[in-house]
Every structure is written in C-alpha cells, then in structure tokens.
Amino acid sequence: MTAPAATADGLLTIGEFFAGVREGRLVVQRCERCGALAMPPKAICPECEGTRWGRVTLGGDGEVASYTVIRVAPARLTVEAPYVIAVVRMAEGVSLLGRLLGVPHDQLAVGLPVRAVPLAADGDPPVIGFRRR
Numbered sequence: 001m002t003a004p005a006a007t008a009d010g011l012l013t014i015g016e017f018f019a020g021v022r023e024g025r026l027v028v029q030r031c032e033r034c035g036a037l038a039m040p041p042k043a044i045c046p047e048c049e050g051t052r053w054g055r056v057t058l059g060g061d062g063e064v065a066s067y068t069v070i071r072v073a074p075a076r077l078t079v080e081a082p083y084v085i086a087v088v089r090m091a092e093g094v095s096l097l098g099r100l101l102g103v104p105h106d107q108l109a110v111g112l113p114v115r116a117v118p119l120a121a122d123g124d125p126p127v128i129g130f131r132r133r
C-alpha cells in the first residue's frame with residue numbers, strides 16, 4: 001500500500017530560485033503554517049508537515065559554515081583556480097552554497113561573517129558570491 005502523493009501548494013522550483021539569483025534576490029520557501037524556511041525546496045515542511053508554501057527574500061547576511069579550496073577546477077573555471085566554495089548559513093537559518101570572494105586563504109574560517117553579492121549572474125546556473133562583511 002502506498003501513501004497518496006503529497007501535493008504541495010506554492011512549491012518553489014529550482015528554476016525560480018535561480019531566476020531570483022539572476023536578479024540579485026535570494027528567494028526561498030517559507031511554510032505558511034509555522035514559518036520555517038526550506039532550502040533546497042521541499043514539498044512537506046520538516047518542522048510541521050505543512051504543505052502550503054509562501055516566499056521570503058533573504059537579507060543576504062550569513063556566516064561561513066564550511067568551505068573548501070578548489071585547486072583542480074572544471075575546464076571552464078581553470079583560470080579562476082584556486083577559488084573557494086563555501087556553505088553559508090544565512091541569518092534566517094537556511095544554508096546556501098556559493099563562491100567566497102576576496103578572502104585570503106590563510107584567513108578562511110568557519111564563522112566568518114559574509115554578505116551575498118551578485119556574481120556570474122549570466123552563468124547557467126548562476127553562482128551566488130559571498131564577501132566578508
């Protein structure tokens with residue numbers, strides 16, 4: 001016996017997320033029942049099992065939760081290596097992956113306060129950049 005397929009109202013598509021990034025906005029899902037944010041998008045709220053979603057635009061501030069230095073890059077990014085990819089815990093509580101810019105590698109640290117900046121918005125998918133604040 002299988003459970004009925006969950007139907008979510010207002011589910012954010014990853015395409016919609018990246019369209020926001022191209023316009024300089026970080027838009028994520030917010031549960032209309034409990035207010036929890038979900039990124040990546042989820043059909044069912046992990047906090048309350050709600051299935052109705054609205055949107056919230058993040059303010060852009062966060063802190064580095066994890067990072068890695070890419071020294072062997074994909075072919076199209078070879079000229080940019082070494083560069084830093086970071087998981088950033090946003091002030092609102094969700095985490096986003098992006099490029100960390102302008103931070104000397106000997107100053108990389110978990111907890112570094114950063115702010116999202118437009119970067120490579122024409123890429124496919126577009127890339128979120130973060131700079132120290």
Ligand SMILES: [Zn+2]
Nearest residue numbers: 031034045048
């Ligand atoms: Zn919820």
